[in-house]
Amino acid sequence: MPGALDGVRVLDLSWGIAGALGVQLLAEQGADVIKVEPPGGDPFRDYSGYAVWNRSKKSVTVDLKNPAGLDAFGRLADTADVLVETFRPGVTERLGIGYDALQARNSRLIYTSCPAYPEGHRLAQRPGYDALVQASSGQQWEQPGWRPGPIFLAMPMPSMGAMFLVPTGILAALIAREDTGRGQHVRTSLFQGALLFTTQIWTWVPNATADFFGTMVKSYPPGVHQEMVFEVANDEWVHTSVMSGLTPLKSQDEILQVPEASDPLRFPTLSAEERAAITPRRRAAYKARERDSLIAEFRENNHAVEAIVAMEDNLGARGAPHAQLVANGMVATVEDPQFGTTTQVGVPIHLASTPGAIQGPRAGVGQHNEEIFGPLGFSSEQIAAFSEVA
Numbered sequence: 001m002p003g004a005l006d007g008v009r010v011l012d013l014s015w016g017i018a019g020a021l022g023v024q025l026l027a028e029q030g031a032d033v034i035k036v037e038p039p040g041g042d043p044f045r046d047y048s049g050y051a052v053w054n055r056s057k058k059s060v061t062v063d064l065k066n067p068a069g070l071d072a073f074g075r076l077a078d079t080a081d082v083l084v085e086t087f088r089p090g091v092t093e094r095l096g097i098g099y100d101a102l103q104a105r106n107s108r109l110i111y112t113s114c115p116a117y118p119e120g121h122r123l124a125q126r127p128g129y130d131a132l133v134q135a136s137s138g139q140q141w142e143q144p145g146w147r148p149g150p151i152f153l154a155m156p157m158p159s160m161g162a163m164f165l166v167p168t169g170i171l172a173a174l175i176a177r178e179d180t181g182r183g184q185h186v187r188t189s190l191f192q193g194a195l196l197f198t199t200q201i202w203t204w205v206p207n208a209t210a211d212f213f214g215t216m217v218k219s220y221p222p223g224v225h226q227e228m229v230f231e232v233a234n235d236e237w238v239h240t241s242v243m244s245g246l247t248p249l250k251s252q253d254e255i256l257q258v259p260e261a262s263d264p265l266r267f268p269t270l271s272a273e274e275r276a277a278i279t280p281r282r283r284a285a286y287k288a289r290e291r292d293s294l295i296a297e298f299r300e301n302n303h304a305v306e307a308i309v310a311m312e313d314n315l316g317a318r319g320a321p322h323a324q325l326v327a328n329g330m331v332a333t334v335e336d337p338q339f340g341t342t343t344q345v346g347v348p349i350h351l352a353s354t355p356g357a358i359q360g361p362r363a364g365v366g367q368h369n370e371e372i373f374g375p376l377g378f379s380s381e382q383i384a385a386f387s388e389v390a
Contacts, residue, residue: 003030004354008174009079011036012057014086015044017130017159018114018190020053022166023084027056028347028356031082034058034372036073039389041365051336052344056359060373061366061387064095069386075376077102077109081183082170084112088128089119099185110173110183114166116158118189130190133158137194161193227279229308230286232294237308238286244304255297256285315343336361 008031012023027033035042035057044050060076063069074097077083083102085092092098092113099111113119116128123136131152134140139157140150169186177183228240240252258281270278286294291307298305314322314331321331321343332346347356366387373383 002354003028003356004351005029005031006354008032008081009034010082010084010170011077011080012084014084014114015042016086017049017053017156018162018166018193019084019086020050021159021163022114022170024053024056025163025167025349026082026170027359029349029351030354030356032058034060034076034080034368035363036076037061037365039063039366039387045365048339051339051342051362052334054362055334055344057363058368058372059363059366060369063386063390064097066386068382070096072373072376072378072383072386073097074102074105076372078106079376080106080109081174082110082112084114084166084170086114088115089113089124103183103185106183108177108181108183110170110177110186112166112170112173112186112188114162114188114190116190118187118192121189121191128190130156130159133190133194137191138198139194157197158190158194161196162188162190163193165193165196227275230283232286232289232291234290236291238291238295239306239308240298241304246302246304248303249301252298252303253282253285255301255303256282256289258282258285315345317343332358334358334361337364338362 005026008026010023010026010031010033012019012033012035014020014023023031023033033056035054037059039061041059041061042050042054062073062076064073077097085097093101099113102109102111115124116133117124117126126132134153134157135150137158139153165188169188173184173186228242229237230240231237258278295305295307309322310318312318314325316322316331325331328346329350330346330348332344334342334344336342344358347358349356369383369387370380373387374380
């Protein structure tokens with residue numbers, strides 16, 4: 001069955017996470033995605049994440065600094081609906097593949113740019129990587145962790161935010177093209193991806209009390225959310241939510257038989273000293289309980305609680321994958337040409353009438369050169385001249 005984006009051709013010139021993952025979402029809804037790589041391949045190919053991020057795509061190699069390669073790429077762009085690039089502002093113009101040049105050839109082309117910083121930003125011409133954008137956008141300051149002050153984020157938040165913005169902008173432009181008949185330049189950046197998340201989580205209340213900020217602190221000093229993570233018996237863990245909005249039939253301390261505990265609904269507003277007096281007794285009571293029976297009793301008494309499990313347990317690295325992930329199609333086995341049999345996350349968007357699907361493993365470097373450039377009129381010798389390492 002054709003996917004929802006069947007017939008849409010996308011040229012993926014991106015490096016890094018945001019473009020690769022954003023375009024992958026389109027590929028697995030049926031778009032014909034061609035990854036355009038330099039001769040020898042994308043330099044990040046050895047990074048294991050690329051085995052997932054570049055699945056469901058074809059691969060061609062083109063030397064854009066070779067006049068023959070530039071001509072071949074121009075002819076390929078004539079056949080495309082969408083182009084995605086992640087160069088610094090001005091680089092594509094210097095290469096001769098900027099928006100104006102390609103739009104003059106193909107007025108229906110949707111040209112999508114996702115550099116580290118937007119054009120005109122004071123840092124736009126500096127090398128930009130996720131970690132540096134974390135720093136400059138405020139994310140490392142807003143997410144305190146194991147010590148006071150800023151920390152490096154394990155999750156590449158700028159890239160993950162931009163990963164959502166790339167396909168959103170492309171799909172919006174495809175819809176607009178239905179009315180106008182013309183493509184347009186879609187612009188976003190890793191910096192804007194970071195701000196996407198910031199608009200959802202950043203709360204600044206100048207006149208708030210210390211208690212307000214204390215409930216939101218991530219881990220140093222621990223706020224109420226961190227203090228609701230408990231170890232139970234057999235080296236297992238649970239997270240109990242005290243801000244779920246549910247009305248418990250019994251308090252957690254009544255269930256745990258913790259003496260002289262406070263009203264749990266007041267716990268988020270207690271001082272750090274008051275919480276410190278209760279927490280050791282509560283932790284000892286949790287540690288004495290078996291996880292599954294404790295969760296069952298908590299739920300019977302209208303508490304929001306969940307087992308804390310490792311990601312490898314969900315994906316099946318230490319046994320069978322989680323049954324719910326299997327039922328949702330979120331665990332997939334893919335035969336990668338380099339790594340062999342791999343377990344990967346499945347397609348995360350489900351369309352009832354046009355279901356998405358993994359279109360195949362990551363392609364080899366230039367695997368589709370003949371398939372893509374042959375129909376454009378190039379002989380095998382001509383393809384080799386602009387696609388192979390000199």
